[in-house]
Amino acid sequence: MTSRIHRVGIVAKHGLAAAAEHLTRIGMWLRERKLDVVYETETARLAQPADMHATRSREDLPGCVDLIVVLGGDGTLLAMADRIAQAGRDIPILGVNFGGLGFLTELRIDELFPALESVVKGTATYDERLMLSATASLRNTSDETRVVLNDVVFTKGPLSRMIELSVSVDGRFVTRVKADGLIIASATGSTAYNLAAGGPIVHPSVDALVLTPIAPHTLTNRPVVIPGDAEVEVHAQTPGGSDDVFVTYDGQYGYPIQPGDVIHVRKAKQMLRLVKAPDRGYFELLREKLKWGER
Numbered sequence: 001m002t003s004r005i006h007r008v009g010i011v012a013k014h015g016l017a018a019a020a021e022h023l024t025r026i027g028m029w030l031r032e033r034k035l036d037v038v039y040e041t042e043t044a045r046l047a048q049p050a051d052m053h054a055t056r057s058r059e060d061l062p063g064c065v066d067l068i069v070v071l072g073g074d075g076t077l078l079a080m081a082d083r084i085a086q087a088g089r090d091i092p093i094l095g096v097n098f099g100g101l102g103f104l105t106e107l108r109i110d111e112l113f114p115a116l117e118s119v120v121k122g123t124a125t126y127d128e129r130l131m132l133s134a135t136a137s138l139r140n141t142s143d144e145t146r147v148v149l150n151d152v153v154f155t156k157g158p159l160s161r162m163i164e165l166s167v168s169v170d171g172r173f174v175t176r177v178k179a180d181g182l183i184i185a186s187a188t189g190s191t192a193y194n195l196a197a198g199g200p201i202v203h204p205s206v207d208a209l210v211l212t213p214i215a216p217h218t219l220t221n222r223p224v225v226i227p228g229d230a231e232v233e234v235h236a237q238t239p240g241g242s243d244d245v246f247v248t249y250d251g252q253y254g255y256p257i258q259p260g261d262v263i264h265v266r267k268a269k270q271m272l273r274l275v276k277a278p279d280r281g282y283f284e285l286l287r288e289k290l291k292w293g294e295r
Contacts, residue, residue: 005120007036009065011058011080012043013072016098022109023047026069029113033120038065062087067119069112070095074104074192078149078250081272085131085147092126092273094119103191103289104149106277115275126273129188129204130228133268134249138261147268148250150189154234154263155181155214155246157256162217163245164237169230174211176237177221181214184232184265191290193251199223201292203282209267231266235259 008030012019024047027037038054039047040061056064062084070077070093077095084091095105096112107115118124134152135145156163165177185194190202190210199212200223207228213221226232236245236257247263248254257263277285286292 004122005035005066007038007065007067009038009040009056009061009068010043011040011061011068011070011072011076012046013076013098014042015046016072017046019071019098020046022071022096022112026112026116029116035120058083062089062091066091068093069116070105072096072098072105073102075251077104079252081131081149082147082250082252084272085149085268085270088270090270090273092119092124092275094275103285104188104274106280106285106289107275111277114278118278119275125276127204127276128271128273130186130207131268131270131272132184132186132189132209133266134247135264136247136257136261137264138257146249146253147270148252149186149272150192150250151183151185151194152263152265153181153183153193153214153248153251154236154257155248157244157246165245166235166237167211168233169226171231171233175221177213178217179213179215179221182234183210183212183214184234185210185212187228191286194223195290197223200225201286207267209265228267231264234263234265236261 030037038056041055041057044055068080070080094115096107097105132148135143137143154165162178165182167174183194187202187204187206187208194210194212197212197214199210202208208225210225212223236259245257246254247257
């Protein structure tokens with residue numbers, strides 16, 4: 001059950017001049033319906049001066065609104081999804097595609113206002129997406145937990161030829177990965193970096209995680225799908241310095257890890273709600289965005 005919408009946050013991709021007129025129209029449309037509008041700080045600079053009202057930083061925006069409208073590509077949506085999760089909020093995102101592929105920002109600009117209308121009236125349908133919670137236990141640092149929508153990725157540093165990772169699932173050793181890296185993806189993230197690395201497409205309603213090596217040293221080290229309630233533990237094994245292994249979260253944030261550091265990845269407690277396109281299902285999206293099944 002979705003709570004009533006009172007305040008709407010608006011976020012556009014940095015420097016997206018093509019969104020300027022739409023930002024103003026959205027603000028006017030919402031205020032005509034007695035709804036408060038809060039622009040993300042950088043986004044407000046794209047809107048017409050007369051339309052500038054309340055603004056918040058990207059970090060603070062999830063804490064003060066009931067819905068976030070994203071105009072941009074999947075990167076912009078991912079950044080806001082992660083911030084919503086870090087804020088511990090349960091608010092939906094309405095994503096409008098101004099990017100290239102736009103697999104998450106699936107709504108077209110001509111679908112924006114009908115979709116907004118359905119959210120305001122309480123008749124919208126939502127995709128609930130599993131998220132990942134990653135807790136890093138690093139030497140000489142307190143534990144840090146981040147929540148992401150797509151993936152946790154381990155990659156080699158600029159001077160590393162290959163990295164070595166020890167992987168366990170639910171406390172049982174699985175394998176030692178010698179590769180350019182390792183992707184731990186949610187079902188939603190299966191169509192992102194995971195797919196480019198040769199991993200499987202997993203329907204977003206499936207409660208599962210995907211482990212996909214990146215350019216493994218042995219061809220027998222293949223992707224594997226595991227239960228969504230499993231806990232994955234990754235140890236960096238490569239000796240020789242702090243620049244050998246990097247961990248990144250949804251491609252938005254990351255840092256080097258060293259032998260002795262451990263990253264635990266599991267299903268997050270919170271889900272992300274995405275406003276669904278009214279007339280398109282998941283397989284239509286695959287065909288439209290990925291040309292899936294075409295000869």
